[in-house]
Amino acid sequence: MQHRKIAFIGAGNMSRSIISGMVSSGYPAEAITAANPSRPKLDALSNDFGINITQDNLEAVRNAEVVVLAVKPQLMEEVCKHLQQADLNGKLFVSIAAGIKAARLQQMLGGDYPLVRTMPNTPSALGKGMTGLYADSQVSDTDRSFAGDLLGQVGDVAWVDEEDMINGVIAAAGSSPAYFFLFLESMQDEALRMGFDRETSRKLVQQACLGAAEMVCQNQDLELSELRAQVTSKAGTTAAALNHFEDNGIRELVSGAMQAAVTRAKEMSDEF
Ligand SMILES: NC(=O)C1=CN([C@@H]2O[C@H](COP(=O)(O)OP(=O)(O)OC[C@H]3O[C@@H](n4cnc5c(N)ncnc54)[C@H](O)[C@@H]3O)[C@@H](O)[C@H]2O)C=CC1
Ligand SMILES: O=C(O)[C@@H]1CCC=N1
Numbered sequence: 001m002q003h004r005k006i007a008f009i010g011a012g013n014m015s016r017s018i019i020s021g022m023v024s025s026g027y028p029a030e031a032i033t034a035a036n037p038s039r040p041k042l043d044a045l046s047n048d049f050g051i052n053i054t055q056d057n058l059e060a061v062r063n064a065e066v067v068v069l070a071v072k073p074q075l076m077e078e079v080c081k082h083l084q085q086a087d088l089n090g091k092l093f094v095s096i097a098a099g100i101k102a103a104r105l106q107q108m109l110g111g112d113y114p115l116v117r118t119m120p121n122t123p124s125a126l127g128k129g130m131t132g133l134y135a136d137s138q139v140s141d142t143d144r145s146f147a148g149d150l151l152g153q154v155g156d157v158a159w160v161d162e163e164d165m166i167n168g169v170i171a172a173a174g175s176s177p178a179y180f181f182l183f184l185e186s187m188q189d190e191a192l193r194m195g196f197d198r199e200t201s202r203k204l205v206q207q208a209c210l211g212a213a214e215m216v217c218q219n220q221d222l223e224l225s226e227l228r229a230q231v232t233s234k235a236g237t238t239a240a241a242l243n244h245f246e247d248n249g250i251r252e253l254v255s256g257a258m259q260a261a262v263t264r265a266k267e268m269s270d271e272f
Contacts, residue, residue, distance in 0.1 A: 001149035003031050004092075007064035009057050009079060010071035011036035011045055014096055017125035018068070021154030023049045024127060035060035061086045066146070069095040069105070073272045076100055080108035088113055092143045094150070096120055098170055099268025102136060102163060114139045116147040119169040120154070121177050129155025132169030134162075167265040171258035179257065184209055 008015040011034040023029055029050040035057045036042050042053035054060050061067050061083055071079050076097055093115040095105050102117045109115075116139060120131040131151040135144050151157050160166060184205050191201035215227055232238040 001153070002146055003028050004065040004146065005031050005063060006033070006066040006068060006150075007060035008032070008034045008068045008070050009060065009083070010069070010075075011041045011053070012070065012072075013122060014120060014124075015068070015070040016041070016045060017122045017129070018070075018096075018120060018151075018154055019045060019049055019051060020125040021127050021129060022150070023051070025153040027153060033060045033063065057082060058086050061088070061091070064091065066092045066094060066150075069093060069097060071097070073097045073099050073268055076105070076272060077108050080105065081110070084110045092116070092146065094118055094147055098174065099167075099265045100272050101269055102134070104269070104272070112138070114143045116143065117163065117166055118147065118151060119166050119174040120151060121174050123177055124151075124154035127154055130173040131155060131157045132160055132166055132173065133157060134160050134166050136163075167262045170265050171261040175261050179254075180209070 008019065015034060019032060019034065022032065030052065032049075033052040033054060034042060034045050035054050037055060039055065042055070045051055046053045057079065067083075067088075069076065069080070088109060088111060091113060093105070093109065093113050095102075095115065095117050096119070097105075098119065100108075102115055105115055105117070106112055116133055116135045118131050118133045120129050123129050124131070129151070131154075133147060133151065135147065139147075148157050148159070158169070160169065187205040188201045191204055192198065196204065212227075216224065219227060228242070232242060
């Protein structure tokens with residue numbers, strides 16, 4: 001892929017995840033700059049990945065061909081308005097913020113710039129990310145390809161044709177690592193109550209999770225329900241556990257949680 005000069009505005013969890021994944025996949029560290037108001041996260045990024053750092057957003061943007069907007073949605077307007085002091089023409093913007101529409105970002109930036117809205121997730125740090133991308137028709141094929149290749153460096157990507165579908169990506173992939181962590185936490189808590197020590201209880205649940213994820217990925221020809229059936233002996237232990245989940249509404253619970261994420265994303269579009 002092209003190695004354009006890229007600035008991350010906001011050096012928090014998600015920027016760190018993407019930068020980590022990019023550098024591991026061979027993106028040149030000298031082409032990456034992170035900007036953040038406070039030093040500690042910047043120093044850690046510089047030490048860990050050898051990228052450029054600055055506490056001055058304008059300096060980062062002036063030297064960049066691509067600007068990744070990676071601050072919390074609440075701060076986006078203030079940050080983008082400040083960026084207007086730089087000449088933003090010719091730059092490609094990539095937003096990773098939840099709940100802020102492309103048109104609203106353009107308004108915040110005070111122009112009409114090539115802009116790709118994306119929704120990544122934190123496993124990007126391990127090259128196992130999943131990112132949804134949306135670009136309107138004004139974004140050139142070259143910029144689209146660059147954005148896709150960029151996030152493709154840190155995992156898999158899926159383009160959506162309708163901007164609203166980014167909210168579906170949030171529910172299914174952006175937020176969902178946390179759902180799995182909550183599920184594993186609950187399992188580990190029960191394993192602890194059963195008498196396993198912390199290390200063993202974690203090993204039991206994490207290895208089962210890793211194995212299950214690998215089975216899902218390596219058996220594309222099998223429905224998820226078939227993989228489930230392979231574990232489930234008639235009248236056995238798994239059936240007992242799964243019946244408990246089904247009887248207590250696991251599917252409605254998951255559906256409700258994903259819809260709650262979508263609802264919140266829509267609310268955020270009105271708030272910010
Ligand atoms: N954490 C996640 O799993 C995901 C987060 N996102 C999106 O990524 C964005 C960032 O989220 P996180 O990295 O989790 O948040 P974070 O709070 O870890 O990072 C935000 C960073 O912005 C910095 N910041 C604050 N004011 C700033 C300013 N004026 N200029 C530059 N930087 C400033 C903060 O110091 C902080 O380091 C959000 O918009 C969120 O919706 C998207 C997908 C997944
Ligand atoms: O919780 C959030 O709003 C962000 C977006 C997806 C993951 N974290």
